[in-house]
Amino acid sequence: MPAMKKTTKPSLLVTSATLLSFSLALTATATAPATAAAGRPAPSPSASPSPTPPGAASPSASGSPSNNPSSSPSKNSKSPSASLSATPPAGMSTVGGAQLGRPGTQANLGTGAPVLPKDLSARSWIVADAESGDVLASHNAHWRLPPASTLKMLFADTLLPKFPRTQKHKVVPSDLAGMGVGSSTVGIKEDETYSVHDLWLGVFLRSGNDAVRVLSAMNGGIDRTVADMNARAEELQALDTYAVSPDGYDEKGQVSSAYDLTLIARSGLQKPDFREYCSTVRAQFPGETKKNRKGRTTRKSFEIQNTNRLLTGDYGLEPYQGIAGVKNGNTTNAGSTFTGVAERNGKVLLVTVMNPEKEEHDRVYKETAKLLDWGFQAAGKVSPVGELVPPRSADTGAQPGANASGEAGGSGDGAAVAGSSGSSKPVAASARTDGSSGAGVALGIAGGVLVLLAAGVFVINRRWPLPELMRRRH
Numbered sequence: 001m002p003a004m005k006k007t008t009k010p011s012l013l014v015t016s017a018t019l020l021s022f023s024l025a026l027t028a029t030a031t032a033p034a035t036a037a038a039g040r041p042a043p044s045p046s047a048s049p050s051p052t053p054p055g056a057a058s059p060s061a062s063g064s065p066s067n068n069p070s071s072s073p074s075k076n077s078k079s080p081s082a083s084l085s086a087t088p089p090a091g092m093s094t095v096g097g098a099q100l101g102r103p104g105t106q107a108n109l110g111t112g113a114p115v116l117p118k119d120l121s122a123r124s125w126i127v128a129d130a131e132s133g134d135v136l137a138s139h140n141a142h143w144r145l146p147p148a149s150t151l152k153m154l155f156a157d158t159l160l161p162k163f164p165r166t167q168k169h170k171v172v173p174s175d176l177a178g179m180g181v182g183s184s185t186v187g188i189k190e191d192e193t194y195s196v197h198d199l200w201l202g203v204f205l206r207s208g209n210d211a212v213r214v215l216s217a218m219n220g221g222i223d224r225t226v227a228d229m230n231a232r233a234e235e236l237q238a239l240d241t242y243a244v245s246p247d248g249y250d251e252k253g254q255v256s257s258a259y260d261l262t263l264i265a266r267s268g269l270q271k272p273d274f275r276e277y278c279s280t281v282r283a284q285f286p287g288e289t290k291k292n293r294k295g296r297t298t299r300k301s302f303e304i305q306n307t308n309r310l311l312t313g314d315y316g317l318e319p320y321q322g323i324a325g326v327k328n329g330n331t332t333n334a335g336s337t338f339t340g341v342a343e344r345n346g347k348v349l350l351v352t353v354m355n356p357e358k359e360e361h362d363r364v365y366k367e368t369a370k371l372l373d374w375g376f377q378a379a380g381k382v383s384p385v386g387e388l389v390p391p392r393s394a395d396t397g398a399q400p401g402a403n404a405s406g407e408a409g410g411s412g413d414g415a416a417v418a419g420s421s422g423s424s425k426p427v428a429a430s431a432r433t434d435g436s437s438g439a440g441v442a443l444g445i446a447g448g449v450l451v452l453l454a455a456g457v458f459v460i461n462r463r464w465p466l467p468e469l470m471r472r473r474h
Contacts, residue, residue, distance in 0.1 A: 088123070092142035093240055096259060097386030100141045106385040107137040113381035117370040121358040125367070126258040127375040130266055130341060130348040134384035136375055138258070141386070144240045145354050147256035148329030149184070149207045150337045151248035154241065154256075156203065156277075157268040158232040159219055165197040165273065175217040176210055180249040183209035186304060189288045198286055204277035205306045207329065212247040222246060237389045238263045250333045258352040263388055265326045265339045265350055278325030281306050309365045310340055317362050320369050326350075328364070336364035342372050349375045 087103075094101035107116060116137060124140040135141070170193045179185075186201075186208030188194065194214070202211030216225040225246045233241040240257035241264070248254075256264075268274040284301040292298050306312050308328050310320040322342040329337040335355035342349055351371045356363040 088140040088143040092140070095142070095237055095239055096135065096389050100135065100138055100259060100386040103140055105137070105139045106141070108383035108385055110381045110383060114374055114377045117367075117374060120367050120370070121363070122353045122356045122367055124258040124354040125371060126262050126352050127371050128262055128350045128388055129379070130269070130350045133388040135386040135388065136378055136382050136384065138385055141259040142240055142257050144255040144257050146250060146254060146331065146334035147241075147248055147261060148331040148334035148337045149248040150261050150327050150329040150339055151243060151254070151256060152203055152207065152212065152329070153261065153264045153268050153327045153339065154229050154233060154238070154243065155212060155225070155246050156200070156274055157264055157271070158229050159215055159225070160200070160271055160273055163196045163215075163218060165195065165200070167196045168193050169196070169199070169214065169218055171214055175214045178222070179209055179213055180245075183247070183249060185210040186285060187287075187302075188214060192286065192289060194286060200273065200277050201280065201283050201285060201304065204327070205280060205283060205304045207307055209247040209249060216246050233260070233264070235393060236263050236267055236391050248329055248331070250331045258354050261337075261339045261352045262350050265341065265352070266388060267391070269326070269341060275325070278327060279311070281312055309362055310368060314362055317365060320372065338364045338368050340368050340372065344376050347376060347379050351375065
């Protein structure tokens with residue numbers, strides 16, 4: 001695609017909180033051909049594994065018994081498959097810029113720029129300005145690797161607009177059929193009824209493959225959902241990405257890249273519900289219906305906590321100041337993966353880290369924190385090595401402020417999320433902790449509303465600022 005023109009227009013984070021947020025489902029198309037540089041296989045309506053794309057690490061054919069996204073895997077589960085290449089391909093996709101297709105670390109440091117952290121061990125990583133789309137630095141950005149549960153960001157970006165959060169669904173046995181051995185779950189029970197809101201909390205907080213399966217069933221099944229996800233990836237120009245399972249469970253041929261996961265996260269964060277769920281620290285989840293001693297039917301709830309350790313903290317790891325999500329993952333073939341978004345002093349950064357090779361507890365979070373620190377210090381002192389491209393259907397010549405119709409999707413029912421009566425209440429509801437963990441409260445930035453002009457319209461040139469971004473306050 002032709003190079004995008006730079007812009008010197010000021011930030012588009014609007015301070016008015018009176019704009020309405022509407023559900024907007026961008027029509028995904030799978031008809032646009034992938035470029036030769038991308039080499040992405042065409043999306044298939046079948047969930048059957050496809051041949052591994054060129055330059056991709058080849059996962060084992062079997063699923064992973066280790067899908068605990070909460071921390072770095074143990075030594076036994078961390079050992080990479082013999083089929084995983086330790087060397088990135090010499091030629092990778094150049095989507096976003098030629099420099100992003102080169103192997104190794106890419107950075108254009110200017111005067112006064114801080115040096116990059118020296119002890120990074122991830123196979124691939126990227127640091128990008130979430131608002132402007134500038135890629136500040138990268139390392140093997142387009143290396144196609146197993147994504148683990150970070151692929152759930154694509155699942156959410158694809159399905160969130162389809163169902164209102166208040167919709168109810170009674171789980172039947174077929175909804176949970178075929179779930180991989182050792183899958184992470186939130187604890188969904190057959191014959192119980194859950195709201196769509198409950199199910200998305202299960203997806204984002206507990207990385208529940210059972211919640212993914214139920215939502216997929218509501219969408220017409222696994223095959224249909226995987227096809228929808230691949231079409232969505234094509235629309236976003238996430239051409240390194242090929243989904244085989246909707247939940248990120250290890251499957252042959254299932255790949256993504258640090259660049260693509262960052263693109264996907266940036267798209268998802270345009271949706272109010274996506275922002276709310278990925279920044280929620282803890283929530284109550286419906287339990288199993290039982291009869292008490294008096295024969296009365298009761299259904300209690302239990303607490304679930306987000307497995308994103310930069311959001312909640314962990315032993316030896318403090319919550320990252322300014323963190324707002326997004327999604328973590330861990331499988332045998334993928335190792336630990338993570339995409340995070342954080343805000344400091346009006347600057348919003350996205351960082352993706354894939355498969356740190358140092359076997360240290362919470363290593364993926366520690367390397368992400370170091371890259372975020374570097375990015376905030378380096379802002380304005382580096383020249384971009386590339387850019388996060390807009391969706392295929394985006395109108396890059398649109399001017400902000402004309403025919404404003406509110407935010408892009410996410411509420412699922414088209415209802416205004418906030419500000420309909422002039423209130424300054426944040427779009428995404430805060431998620432209060434119990435006060436004993438020291439995790440604090442996730443709050444929306446006051447004001448700040450992204451205006452998307454119409455379905456598929458890109459705000460202006462390369463800029464796609466984040467609206468009402470959730471942040472950590474300590």
